[in-house]
Each structure stands twice: as structure tokens, then as C-alpha cells.
Amino acid sequence: MADSNLFYISLVLLPLILLFLLFLITRPRPIQIPIKKRHIFITGGSSGIGLALAHRAASEGARVSILSRSIDKLEEAKNAIRHSTGIDVAIFAADVRDFEAVQRAVDEAGPIDFLVVNQGVFVAQELEEQKLEEVRFIIDVNLMGSFNMIKAALPGMKRSRKDRGPGSIALMSSQAGQVGIYGYTAYSASKFGLRGLAEALQQEVIGDNIHVSLVFPPDTETPGLTEENKRKPQLTSIIAASSGAMKADEVAKKALDGIKSGSFTIPCNSEGILLAIATAGLSPQRSYLMAFVEVVAAGILRIAALCFQWNWKAFGPWYMLNWRREVEGQVMSHFLLSKNYNVGRSWNLEALGA
Ligand SMILES: NC(=O)C1=CN([C@@H]2O[C@H](COP(=O)(O)OP(=O)(O)OC[C@H]3O[C@@H](n4cnc5c(N)ncnc54)[C@H](OP(=O)(O)O)[C@@H]3O)[C@@H](O)[C@H]2O)C=CC1
Ligand SMILES: CCCCCCCCCCCCCCCC(=O)[C@@H](N)CO
Structure with missing residues (x-):
């Protein structure tokens, strides 16, 4: 009796x-960074x-600057925001690949409180098919452009902190920045x-x-995604x-809320929360509640992650059998393809060379 009481007490x-x-x-401690009347540069x-x-x-009362290449798209965006x-x-x-041009824009825009480094290009393709030129383009815009x-x-952000309070630098990553995904070697x-x-x-x-802050969205309905989908490996x-x-606006809401609370890791949907916990690694965490979840869920999520390897089939026996074998006239490329599209369940062993 005393034993079982002790058990229940320790359980709590x-x-x-x-x-x-x-x-x-847990450090650093939680903060709130006010956005009203402050300058956000996106x-x-x-x-x-x-x-x-x-x-x-x-609409939350910030002073907003936006930067991108095409002046026409910028004008259009400006009009749309004025309209709404x-x-x-x-x-x-x-x-963003041109440091001098970026520096001129920053100087002209004035002291920044929130910098959101969000520009990005994405072309999904198997590395073997993808030109090195395109790999370089993706790294240049997404990574070097962010450095620029x-x-x-x-320097300006640091200088103006004393007068203007806390500042923020947020980077737009992707769930493909938490886990490597087929077709996204460069991205x-x-x-x-x-x-x-x-x-x-x-x-x-x-x-x-x-x-x-680092924001990790899943696929998001944007002009960029529409373009990407035109030539994306099925897998x-x-x-x-x-x-x-x-939707872009849902991601924007999660991102802005996370940025204002100074969160280092900003997931956007429930799978994103699982990914954030599974890949917490040595990243900062302000919330002791989230830290608790990370500690308690680590082992279980590692098991889930190992199961995903099976699903993505990178290493299972299905892979050995199916990978890019000519089967009944089709290229059998992936267990997931055979599962989802029901091809190749009945493959021809002769064609496999068995
Ligand atoms: N949509 C999605 O599924 C997801 C997107 N993301 C990330 O979110 C970010 C935004 O994506 P999304 O809104 O879909 O993209 P869009 O393609 O819709 O918009 C990209 C923006 O970046 C600008 N841009 C592109 N290249 C440069 C450059 N070299 N210099 C300056 N500006 C540039 C574009 O303007 P212009 O072409 O005129 O320069 C445009 O304003 C990206 O970093 C992306 O990787 C992350 C996860 C999912
Ligand atoms: C252990 C728990 C696992 C939880 C589930 C994992 C699911 C991973 C899916 C990753 C999706 C990546 C989308 C990238 C979108 C993107 O960036 C492109 N559209 C380009 O913009």
C-alpha cells in the first residue's frame, strides 16, 4: 500500500x-518585442x-519596407497593401546577391527594428539531373543573399538598439531545412x-x-509554389x-507571432511542431514548457523519425527491389510511388533480373 502510494506520488x-x-x-528568458510604430524590413x-x-x-501599425528584384511586382504589392x-x-x-545594392537600400530605409530575411528560390530536382548552375543559384539567393x-x-540595427528597444532578425527557412527531402539537395x-x-x-x-528567429513553414500556397509545382519530382x-x-497568410501569422515573442524556432503547423521537437538539438528555447515537452518526447519522436525512414523508404528492402528498375515498361522509382499510385505491386521478376 505504502509502495503504491509512493509510486503515484512520484508519478506526479x-x-x-x-x-x-x-x-x-532555460535561457534566454521569454520576451515580447513590440511591433507598433516600429520598422520592419522584409x-x-x-x-x-x-x-x-x-x-x-x-495592419498591426508597423512601418514596413519591402525589398525584391522586380520593381513592377513591388509597385503591385504596394498598391495592394495601400488598398487593404x-x-x-x-x-x-x-x-540580394548584390551586396552594394542591398547596402544602399538598407541605408535609404533607415534604422531597422525587425529584419525578416524571407527571399528564396526553390527548384526541386534530383541532384543528378540538376545543373550545378541552378544549385549555385539556389545557394546564392537563399544563403549568401541572407548573409548580404x-x-x-x-551595424545599424545594433546602433539603434539603445534608443529603440529589442530588435529581431528572422530567417525564413522551411521544413526542408529541418529534414532533407528527396529532390531538395540544393534547397x-x-x-x-x-x-x-x-x-x-x-x-x-x-x-x-x-x-x-527561424521560421519553418510546410508547403505554402504562393506564386513561388505554383511555379515550383510545374516541374517537381512526384516524390x-x-x-x-x-x-x-x-495559406500564405496563416504562415505569416505564425511567423509574426513567433517573431514578436522572440522564439528561436517557429513551427507553423502540427507536423511542424513534431519536427521542431524532433530536431531541437542545441537550439535556444525560451519556454520551459516547450523545453519540458522536448525532453519528455525526445525518445518517442526518435522512434517516429526512424519509422519515417521506412516510409520514405530510403533504406528498406523495398528500395533495393524497386529503385529505378524498369518494370513492365514503367520506371519503378519508389515505394511511395507504388503505394500511392498503385503501380508496380505486381512487378515482373524477369525484368528485375531475378
Ligand atoms: N511556398 C512554400 O511552399 C514555402 C516557402 N518557403 C520559403 O518562404 C520564402 C518565401 O517563399 P514564397 O513566398 O513561396 O516565394 P515567392 O516566389 O512567392 O516570392 C519570393 C519573393 O522573393 C523575391 N526574390 C526572389 N529572388 C530574389 C533575389 N535574388 N533578390 C531579392 N528578392 C528576391 C521575389 O521577388 P522578385 O522575384 O521580384 O525578386 C518575391 O518577392 C522562401 O524563402 C521560401 O524558401 C518555405 C517553405 C515553404
Ligand atoms: C518525427 C515527426 C515527423 C513529422 C512529419 C514530417 C513531415 C516532413 C515533411 C517535410 C515537408 C517539406 C516541405 C518543404 C516546402 C518547401 O519549402 C517548398 N515548397 C519550397 O518552397
């Missing part, structure tokens, strides 16, 4: 002790997620790169009261679909 007590311990050790703000963010920030909010945003035409942007904005590499940049940068700028689409799709 142990989690409470863990919770209290995590409350003591790259890739003329389309998709960036445009939705610009809309939201404007009555507010004028500042527009800057520059390619941050290098140009950081995933560029987005994983942002994570290393963000983790290191957070340590360098926390003393200046600048808070770094890439199938795997991405396991995390569903969101």
Missing part, C-alpha cells in the same frame, strides 16, 4: 521536479509569404545553412538585445504532402 512529483528544473535553467516582400507578412505588419490597409509601404528594388542582407543591416542545403547561421548569430547579437510532392499545405 517527478514531472513537477523536471518542470521546475527546466524553469530554472526581403521577398512583393510576393507570397513575404507579402502576407507585409500586410499583417502594416490604407498604409503606404516603402519599396526597394535590389537583388544581415551584414548590411546589422535543403541552403535552408540547413540558415540554421547554422542563425544559431551562431544569436550568440553574437543577444548581448545587443537582438533576437534571432518530392508526395513527401511534402505528408505535412499538408498552408
Whole structure:
């Protein structure tokens, strides 16, 4: 009797002790970064997620600047935001790959409180098919472009912190920046790169009261996604679909809320929360409640992650049998394809060379 009482007491007590311990050790502490009347500078703000963010920030009373290449798209975005909010945003035409152009835009825009590095290009293709030129383009825009942007904005952001309170640098990653996905060698590499940049940068700028965030959206309905879908390996689409799709405005809302609360990791949907917990690694965590979930769920999610390897079939025996074998005139490329589209269940062993 006494034994079972002890059991039940410790069942409650142990989690409470863990919770209290995590409350003591999680750093940095929670904050709120006010956005009203403050300056938010959004790259890739003329389309998709960036445009939705610009809309939201404007309607929450921020001063908004957007930067991208095409002046026509910028003008269009400016008009759309004026139409729906009555507010004028500042527009800057520059390619993030051109440091001088970016620096000029930043200087002209004035002190930045929130920098959202959101521009991005994505072309899904197997590495073997993809031209190196395209790989370089993706890395240049998504990763080097982000360095250019941050290098140009950081000195001014640091200088103005004393007068203007906490600041934020947010980077738009992707769930493909938490887990490598078939067809995304270049894209995933560029987005994983942002994570290393963000983790290191957070340590360098926390003393200046600048808070770094990484946003991890799933597939999001944007002009960019429509374009990407025109030539996307079927497998890439199938795997991405396991995390569903969101609207640009839903992602913008999650992103802005996360940025304002100084969250380092910002997931956007429920699969994203699982991914964030499974890949928490050594990233900062302000919330002791989330830290608790991370600690408690780590083992179970590792098992789930290992099961995903089977599903994505990268290493199972199905892979050995099916991978790119000519089967009854079709190229059998993937277990997922055979499962979802019901091809190749009855393959011809002769064709497999058995
Ligand atoms: N849509 C999705 O499924 C997902 C998107 N993401 C990420 O979200 C971000 C935004 O994506 P999304 O809204 O879909 O993209 P869109 O293609 O709809 O918009 C991209 C924006 O970036 C700008 N841009 C592109 N290249 C450059 C450049 N070299 N210099 C400056 N600006 C540039 C574009 O304007 P212009 O062409 O005129 O330069 C445009 O404003 C990207 O980083 C993307 O990787 C993450 C997960 C999912
Ligand atoms: C252990 C728990 C696992 C939880 C489920 C994992 C599901 C992973 C799906 C990843 C989807 C990646 C979409 C990238 C979208 C994107 O960035 C492109 N559209 C280009 O913009």
C-alpha cells in the first residue's frame, strides 16, 4: 500500500521536479518585442509569404519596407497593401546577391527594428539531373543573399538598439531545412545553412538585445509554389504532402507571432511542431514548457523519425527491389510511388533480373 502510494506520488512529483528544473535553467528568458510604430524590413516582400507578412505588419501599425528584384511586382504589392490597409509601404528594388545594392537600400530605409530575411528560390530536382548552375543559384539567393542582407543591416540595427528597444532578425527557412527531402539537395542545403547561421548569430547579437528567429513553414500556397509545382519530382510532392499545405497568410501569422515573442524556432503547423521537437538539438528555447515537452518526447519522436525512414523508404528492402528498375515498361522509382499510385505491386521478376 505504502509502495503504491509512493509510486503515484512520484508519478506526479517527478514531472513537477523536471518542470521546475527546466524553469530554472532555460535561457534566454521569454520576451515580447513590440511591433507598433516600429520598422520592419522584409526581403521577398512583393510576393507570397513575404507579402502576407507585409500586410499583417502594416495592419498591426508597423512601418514596413519591402525589398525584391522586380520593381513592377513591388509597385503591385504596394498598391495592394495601400488598398487593404490604407498604409503606404516603402519599396526597394535590389537583388540580394548584390551586396552594394542591398547596402544602399538598407541605408535609404533607415534604422531597422525587425529584419525578416524571407527571399528564396526553390527548384526541386534530383541532384543528378540538376545543373550545378541552378544549385549555385539556389545557394546564392537563399544563403549568401541572407548573409548580404544581415551584414548590411546589422551595424545599424545594433546602433539603434539603445534608443529603440529589442530588435529581431528572422530567417525564413522551411521544413526542408529541418529534414532533407528527396529532390531538395540544393534547397535543403541552403535552408540547413540558415540554421547554422542563425544559431551562431544569436550568440553574437543577444548581448545587443537582438533576437534571432527561424521560421519553418510546410508547403505554402504562393506564386513561388505554383511555379515550383510545374516541374517537381512526384516524390518530392508526395513527401511534402505528408505535412499538408498552408495559406500564405496563416504562415505569416505564425511567423509574426513567433517573431514578436522572440522564439528561436517557429513551427507553423502540427507536423511542424513534431519536427521542431524532433530536431531541437542545441537550439535556444525560451519556454520551459516547450523545453519540458522536448525532453519528455525526445525518445518517442526518435522512434517516429526512424519509422519515417521506412516510409520514405530510403533504406528498406523495398528500395533495393524497386529503385529505378524498369518494370513492365514503367520506371519503378519508389515505394511511395507504388503505394500511392498503385503501380508496380505486381512487378515482373524477369525484368528485375531475378
Ligand atoms: N511556398 C512554400 O511552399 C514555402 C516557402 N518557403 C520559403 O518562404 C520564402 C518565401 O517563399 P514564397 O513566398 O513561396 O516565394 P515567392 O516566389 O512567392 O516570392 C519570393 C519573393 O522573393 C523575391 N526574390 C526572389 N529572388 C530574389 C533575389 N535574388 N533578390 C531579392 N528578392 C528576391 C521575389 O521577388 P522578385 O522575384 O521580384 O525578386 C518575391 O518577392 C522562401 O524563402 C521560401 O524558401 C518555405 C517553405 C515553404
Ligand atoms: C518525427 C515527426 C515527423 C513529422 C512529419 C514530417 C513531415 C516532413 C515533411 C517535410 C515537408 C517539406 C516541405 C518543404 C516546402 C518547401 O519549402 C517548398 N515548397 C519550397 O518552397
